[in-house]
Amino acid sequence: MSFEIFSWGGAEEVTGSKHFLRADNQLFMVDCGAFQGRRKEAEEKNRSWSFDASKVDALILTHAHYDHSGLLPLLKPKGFIGNIYTTPASRDLTSLILMDSAHIQAKDLQYLRKKTERRGEPFHKEPLYTERDVIDILEQVVTVSYHRRFLIGEGVKAEFYDAGHILGSAVTLIELENNRHTLKIAFSGDLGRKNLPILRDPEPIPQVDYLVMESTYGNRLHDPIESATEKLAQIVSQTAAQMGKIIIPAFAVERTQEIVYILHLLSDQGRIPKIPVYVDSPMATNATSIFRVHQECYDEEIRQAFIDHHKNPFGWSDLTYVTATEDSKRLNSLKGPAVIISASGMCESGRILHHLKNSIEESRNTVLIVGFMAQNTLGRRILEREPEVRIFGDMYPLRSRVEVLNTFSAHADYNDILSYVGRLDRKRLKEIFLVHGEPEAQQNLKRVLTEEGYSASIVRYGERYPLQYG
Numbered sequence: 001m002s003f004e005i006f007s008w009g010g011a012e013e014v015t016g017s018k019h020f021l022r023a024d025n026q027l028f029m030v031d032c033g034a035f036q037g038r039r040k041e042a043e044e045k046n047r048s049w050s051f052d053a054s055k056v057d058a059l060i061l062t063h064a065h066y067d068h069s070g071l072l073p074l075l076k077p078k079g080f081i082g083n084i085y086t087t088p089a090s091r092d093l094t095s096l097i098l099m100d101s102a103h104i105q106a107k108d109l110q111y112l113r114k115k116t117e118r119r120g121e122p123f124h125k126e127p128l129y130t131e132r133d134v135i136d137i138l139e140q141v142v143t144v145s146y147h148r149r150f151l152i153g154e155g156v157k158a159e160f161y162d163a164g165h166i167l168g169s170a171v172t173l174i175e176l177e178n179n180r181h182t183l184k185i186a187f188s189g190d191l192g193r194k195n196l197p198i199l200r201d202p203e204p205i206p207q208v209d210y211l212v213m214e215s216t217y218g219n220r221l222h223d224p225i226e227s228a229t230e231k232l233a234q235i236v237s238q239t240a241a242q243m244g245k246i247i248i249p250a251f252a253v254e255r256t257q258e259i260v261y262i263l264h265l266l267s268d269q270g271r272i273p274k275i276p277v278y279v280d281s282p283m284a285t286n287a288t289s290i291f292r293v294h295q296e297c298y299d300e301e302i303r304q305a306f307i308d309h310h311k312n313p314f315g316w317s318d319l320t321y322v323t324a325t326e327d328s329k330r331l332n333s334l335k336g337p338a339v340i341i342s343a344s345g346m347c348e349s350g351r352i353l354h355h356l357k358n359s360i361e362e363s364r365n366t367v368l369i370v371g372f373m374a375q376n377t378l379g380r381r382i383l384e385r386e387p388e389v390r391i392f393g394d395m396y397p398l399r400s401r402v403e404v405l406n407t408f409s410a411h412a413d414y415n416d417i418l419s420y421v422g423r424l425d426r427k428r429l430k431e432i433f434l435v436h437g438e439p440e441a442q443q444n445l446k447r448v449l450t451e452e453g454y455s456a457s458i459v460r461y462g463e464r465y466p467l468q469y470g
Contacts, residue, residue: 003176003183003467005212008050009033010436011461014216014374015067016045017436019187020056023176026153029059030172030187030212034070034101034128036346037376046071046128050462054079058152061086061141062189063169064093064253066101073098073129073137081140085152087160088143089168089294093253093287098134100252100283102127104349146170146203164192164202165410166254167290167297173205181469184208190216190436191412191420195225197261198291198313200299202412207425210467212459215437216372216411218445228407229262233271235366235403236263240273240337244364247400249352249379251345252284254410255371257291259341260314265305267316278331280322280342280351288314288321332358345371347378356382357391365400370408375438414445418452432456433465 003023010017016035021028035045053075061069061084072084072094086094105127116123144150149159155177160170169189176183186208194201239246250256256279266272279285291314295307306313322328328351331340342352359365360382373379381389385402388395412420421432432454434442442458449456457465 004464005185005210005433005459005467006462006464007435007459008462009035009045010067011459012437012439012442014372014436014438015042017068018051018071019212019435020051021174021185023153023156026057026156027055028152028156028174029056031062031068031189032059032071032075033068034066036067036348037374049074049078052079054081056080056082058082059084060152060158060172060174060187061090061094062172062187063163063166064090064097065166065190065251066097068189069094069097070101071128073102073133076136076140077129077133083152084137084141085144085150085158086141087145087168087170089290089297090170091138091141091143091168092290092294093167094141095134095138096283096286096290097253098137099131102129102131102134106130161205162200162203162297163189164194164196164199165190166192167199167294171203171205173208178469183210183467183469185210185212185467187212188214190214190410191417192410193222193412193416196410197225197258198299198302199297202416202420204420204423207428209428210431210433211421211424211429212433212435213417213421214411215417215434215442215445217409217413218417218434218437218441218448219443220406220413220441221415222409222413223407225407228405229266231403231405232262232368233266235368236266236272236275236339239364239366239401240275242364243337244362244366245334245337245359246339246366246368247352247355247359248339248341248368248370249345249347249356250284250341250343250370252281252343253287255345255408256281256284256341256343257288257314258408259370260288260319261302263339264313264316264319267318273337274318275337275339277319277339278322278341279319280328280331280340280355282323284341284343285321285323328354331355345379346373347382353378353391357396360389360396360398360400363399363401367400367402369402369404369406372409372411414448417445418448421449421454422452426453429454430468431465434458
């Protein structure tokens with residue numbers, strides 16, 4: 001038998017994860033994510049596929065984030081008829097994310113069509129996919145809980161372990177059996193961190209022969225979560241004292257719930273002043289409902305603080321979830337201190353753009369960055385404190401305070417990865433394949449792993465990597 005892995009996305013880049021495992025005449029895919037970044041470039045990459053989806057026998061979805069799930073609805077029109085395996089929580093969140101994406105695409109194209117036709121020009125652009133495509137692909141999803149082995153092909157078994165990254169995220173162990181031999185390969189998906197709020201820590205996996213590992217923060221170290229909580233309290237208190245607003249671009253899934261949870265704790269402990277908090281994102285509101293359903297993913301801390309006392313960890317008297325457009329618009333003229341949490345997390349679309357447009361010129365306000373910002377996004381330009389940034393085609397001076405709390409990142413830093421990999425037998429582990437990272441991060445993580453005695457390779461786009469027994 002012959003085995004190989006290769007990637008058509010998430011190779012020397014953070015978005016667009018599409019990894020493959022070939023076992024003789026069987027082909028398995030891990031994730032089917034969308035590319036993000038420069039809009040024209042991302043659009044072209046999302047529409048141009050370098051593989052035949054009809055040849056894929058089964059797909060593993062490690063978690064629901066758009067850069068891992070965003071192109072699933074294109075699979076069926078391109079000929080994929082197999083099963084998509086994921087955890088129950090990931091299935092629910094993926095449904096939410098994909099339906100939201102289809103809705104946004106439809107609205108954006110409706111706007112562009114009107115604008116183009118007013119100029120008397122023809123309009124031919126079609127969405128990547130529709131809500132009908134989302135419904136169709138969800139019919140092919142099979143949910144499997146953690147620690148339940150399942151068949152994905154002839155002589156090929158898989159098992160999910162909690163990755164501690166977002167609700168339902170999974171490190172996937174795949175076993176290839178050949179007579180009396182077994183080859184074990186693990187795909188990390190996105191690996192989480194210890195001691196993050198809400199979720200359990202990343203779970204150890206059994207010994208493996210090969211590991212496909214993400215490297216998003218392969219050149220960074222996070223501060224302890226306790227220091228981030230204290231810094232968040234300081235930022236809220238200081239900005240409120242100046243009668244300013246704290247604008248937090250946050251992913252609707254996971255990051256919003258973490259920030260809400262911590263603000264709830266700080267409010268209960270009297271560590272921040274009484275201040276209105278708004279979650280201005282219909283998607284985040286729906287995601288929070290999913291979080292409340294899937295308590296099987298919670299860690300012990302949230303159980304002791306809230307669940308055991310029958311309290312809602314994601315709601316208190318100062319918190320308002322905003323869904324209606326008119327209510328969202330009213331926040332732009334809000335006077336006095338407030339916290340506004342809104343999507344998208346990288347500031348590329350959604351209601352966050354309106355809040356930034358109306359806030360970043362005021363020095364009393366704070367933009368708080370709490371997650372990864374990919375290259376060529378508005379979020380990255382704000383993170384790097386460019387003097388002016390473009391929003392809705394117009395330039396705005398960036399006068400507001402910009403603070404960064406990367407401790408809230410759900411991605412492991414390189415020490416976290418070293419700790420996770422350190423449980424694995426160096427003699428058995430033949431190779432660590434690095435994916436889902438920008439080149440500088442990957443080069444540093446490769447160096448760190450090599451110094452610790454591991455063999456590591458950076459996966460190149462489309463390049464084939466053979467795997468061996470024994």
